[in-house]
Amino acid sequence: xxxxxxxxxxxxxxxxxxxxxxxxxxxxxxxxxxxxxxxxxxxxxxxxxxxxxxxxxxxxxxxxxxxxxxxxxxxxxxxxxxxxxxxxxxxxxxxxxxxxxxxxxxxxxxxxxxxxxxxxxxxxxxxxxxxxxxxxxxxxxxxxxxxxxxxxxxxxxxxxxxxxxxxxxxxxxxxxxxxxxxxxxxxxxxxxxxxxxxxxxxxxxxxxxxxxxxxxxxxxxxxxxxxxxxxxxxxxxxxxxxxxxxxxxxxxxxxxxxxxxxxxxxxxxxxxxxxxxxxxxxxxxxxxxx
Amino acid sequence: xxxxxxxxxxxxxxxxxxxxxxxxxxxxxxxxxxxxxxxxxxxxxxxxxxxxxxxxxxxxxxxxxxxxxxxxxxxxxxxxxxxxxxxxxxxxxxxxxxxxxxxxxxxxxxxxxxxxxxxxxxxxxxxxxxxxxxxxxxxxxxxxxxxxxxxxxxxxxxxxxxxxxxxxxxxxxxxxxxxxxxxxxxxxxxxxxxxxxxxxxxxxxxxxxxxxxxxxxxxxxxxxxxxxxxxxxxxxxxxxxxxxxxxxxxxxxxxxxxxxxxxxxxxxxxxxxxxxxxxxxxxxxxxxxxxxxxxxxxxxxxxxxxxxxxxxxxxxxxxxxxxxxxxxxxxxxxxxxxxxxxxxxxxxxxxxxxxxxxxxxxx
Numbered sequence: 001x002x003x004x005x006x007x008x009x010x011x012x013x014x015x016x017x018x019x020x021x022x023x024x025x026x027x028x029x030x031x032x033x034x035x036x037x038x039x040x041x042x043x044x045x046x047x048x049x050x051x052x053x054x055x056x057x058x059x060x061x062x063x064x065x066x067x068x069x070x071x072x073x074x075x076x077x078x079x080x081x082x083x084x085x086x087x088x089x090x091x092x093x094x095x096x097x098x099x100x101x102x103x104x105x106x107x108x109x110x111x112x113x114x115x116x117x118x119x120x121x122x123x124x125x126x127x128x129x130x131x132x133x134x135x136x137x138x139x140x141x142x143x144x145x146x147x148x149x150x151x152x153x154x155x156x157x158x159x160x161x162x163x164x165x166x167x168x169x170x171x172x173x174x175x176x177x178x179x180x181x182x183x184x185x186x187x188x189x190x191x192x193x194x195x196x197x198x199x200x201x202x203x204x205x206x207x208x209x210x211x212x213x214x215x216x217x218x219x220x221x222x223x224x225x226x227x228x229x230x231x232x233x234x235x236x237x238x239x240x241x242x243x244x245x246x247x248x249x250x251x252x253x254x255x256x257x258x259x260x261x262x263x264x265x266x267x268x269x270x271x272x273x274x275x276x277x278x279x280x281x282x283x284x285x286x287x288x289x290x
Numbered sequence: 291x292x293x294x295x296x297x298x299x300x301x302x303x304x305x306x307x308x309x310x311x312x313x314x315x316x317x318x319x320x321x322x323x324x325x326x327x328x329x330x331x332x333x334x335x336x337x338x339x340x341x342x343x344x345x346x347x348x349x350x351x352x353x354x355x356x357x358x359x360x361x362x363x364x365x366x367x368x369x370x371x372x373x374x375x376x377x378x379x380x381x382x383x384x385x386x387x388x389x390x391x392x393x394x395x396x397x398x399x400x401x402x403x404x405x406x407x408x409x410x411x412x413x414x415x416x417x418x419x420x421x422x423x424x425x426x427x428x429x430x431x432x433x434x435x436x437x438x439x440x441x442x443x444x445x446x447x448x449x450x451x452x453x454x455x456x457x458x459x460x461x462x463x464x465x466x467x468x469x470x471x472x473x474x475x476x477x478x479x480x481x482x483x484x485x486x487x488x489x490x491x492x493x494x495x496x497x498x499x500x501x502x503x504x505x506x507x508x509x510x511x512x513x514x515x516x517x518x519x520x521x522x523x524x525x526x527x528x529x530x531x532x533x534x535x536x537x538x539x540x541x542x543x544x545x546x547x548x549x550x551x552x553x554x555x556x557x558x559x560x561x562x563x564x565x566x567x568x569x570x571x572x573x574x575x576x577x578x579x580x581x582x583x584x585x586x587x588x589x590x591x592x593x594x595x596x597x598x599x600x601x602x603x604x605x606x607x608x609x610x611x612x613x614x615x616x617x618x619x620x621x622x623x624x625x626x627x628x629x630x631x632x633x634x635x636x637x638x639x640x641x642x643x644x645x646x647x648x649x650x651x652x653x
Contacts, residue, residue: 103628261456268446268449
């Protein structure tokens with residue numbers, strides 16, 4: 001155990017935390033406006049694929065990040081169309097979207113290279129810029145939500161949409177924008193996963209990180225800083241698991257495989273009291289009531 | 291489905307479930323939307339294949355022949371549909387009660403794992419007794435696994451969506467450990483459990499289909515009868531449509547939710563052990579193949595009705611089996627069928643929401 005938390009493990013923890021942190025910040029924005037986006041995992045996958053393909057085509061991972069952002073925004077537009085405009089059930093829609101994304105990204109990825117050859121690797125960004133992006137996104141989300149009128153309207157839309165409506169704001173528009181913005185961040189998170197040290201897209205590359213991010217938003221009580229802290233905790237468990245996988249120790253590495261999820265479950269138990277949940281989360285808004 | 295909001299304050303259901311639960315408002319639409327979604331997905335799949343340079347109609351012809359043109363196709367379809375039917379029934383009951391669990395995959399793994407552990411390293415019992423007790427262990431473990439999410443909802447108000455999903459990953463880690471260390475076959479180089487041996491499910495006489503398919507077929511009318519005729523079934527309907535009504539009666543919504551989730555877990559655990567005992571015969575790290583997620587498509591497409599689940603499970607299984615066969619004849623990417631199945635559910639969700647737009651409703 002004494003060799004467990006080396007500098008390399010800590011670096012790995014940060015690396016693993018990055019995509020989860022950005023995705024959680026995106027979901028946080030969306031949920032604050034009252035939309036529960038269970039399509040987060042799928043949006044990350046599309047963002048990852050777009051990031052990979054854009055980097056492959058352009059040769060610069062920075063354009064890959066832009067591709068991820070754009071793909072995420074597009075996913076957000078589709079999800080918003082379904083849940084905000086035609087008011088499909090948010091839970092069912094998000095699940096359906098993620099199931100769709102898993103198949104669709106695999107299909108598109110397989111079309112992108114010749115069968116029999118290894119898919120090409122892409123040039124990747126180092127940790128420095130990636131960490132900087134996380135900090136910028138964190139500061140941006142915090143600033144907008146806590147210090148701007150737009151953020152106030154967004155938060156109010158998730159708490160009391162009727163009041164926001166009475167003040168003359170358009171609830172569907174606010175929710176659509178929040179969903180698109182949050183999904184763009186999720187797409188960016190996916191792109192940061194593949195354009196980072198990984199440098200490769202593989203089938204289902206996000207491996208449930210979007211779901212972890214969703215849980216982290218609850219864990220963080222809808223606060224940006226805590227969401228990033230939660231992501232770091234997740235990264236630490238993940239890194240410990242990877243570190244232990246090759247070595248024979250008393251503790252089976254599967255414990256660390258399960259640990260991030262168990263910790264999140266425990267966190268839900270500890271903090272699940274009325275704790276900043278947007279009051280109108282996942283409740284469709286109909287003007288004048290139904 | 292937030293964490294802390296009292297579920298009794300959730301307004302009358304909207305969306306997929308609302309339509310189902312509001313009763314037979316339009317039988318035509320309730321069939322037309324899923325059928326339309328399937329057709330639309332097949333059309334898009336056809337376009338994809340055309341782009342690939344495969345003639346869609348001949349490819350689909352081969353898909354149909356792959357299922358109905360040979361005995362093996364029918365057998366494979368029945369075998370693949372078996373876990374989907376059982377898992378889908380469990381999901382359908384939960385969703386009818388507006389309890390959104392996505393933990394079927396974890397419950398399926400947990401049930402299969404416990405049943406296998408019981409049958410391979412548990413007490414030495416004679417064949418049939420081993421099989422039956424293994425099934426019981428799997429059912430109870432699945433129910434308990436799902437019960438954790440139910441307990442966390444009742445006790446702490448934690449969202450079932452999140453908790454049931456997190457439990458999937460815990461189950462996956464348990465599977466990895468169990469086949470590597472816990473119940474590993476000591477004579478094997480790769481991590482896997484011992485074979486079930488005497489606890490394996492026999493075939494239905496005269497067919498190549500294991501008995502689990504019969505179990506799944508019988509579960510359909512059984513569940514339909516429970517939902518239609520019993521007090522529990524009535525409570526499920528009321529909980530789904532008007533939880534505040536249930537809260538006003540002597541029945542406690544929390545208890546009904548617990549029962550619903552336990553039942554869903556029991557079905558998933560049963561599906562898991564049936565799959566081991568009927569198909570894989572031992573647990574490997576590759577046991578979890580995502581049936582628990584496909585089951586959500588099955589339940590939705592089947593309109594959360596037992597018979598609908600049966601039809602949807604057979605349809606999705608048939609598509610997979612048929613495409614497997616068509617891939618031998620045509621050069622079709624193996625992921626095409628996955629895209630078509632996923633498109634079915636996306637089109638279904640959109641079509642369902644569109645078919646109940648306020649503009650079309652009398653106010």
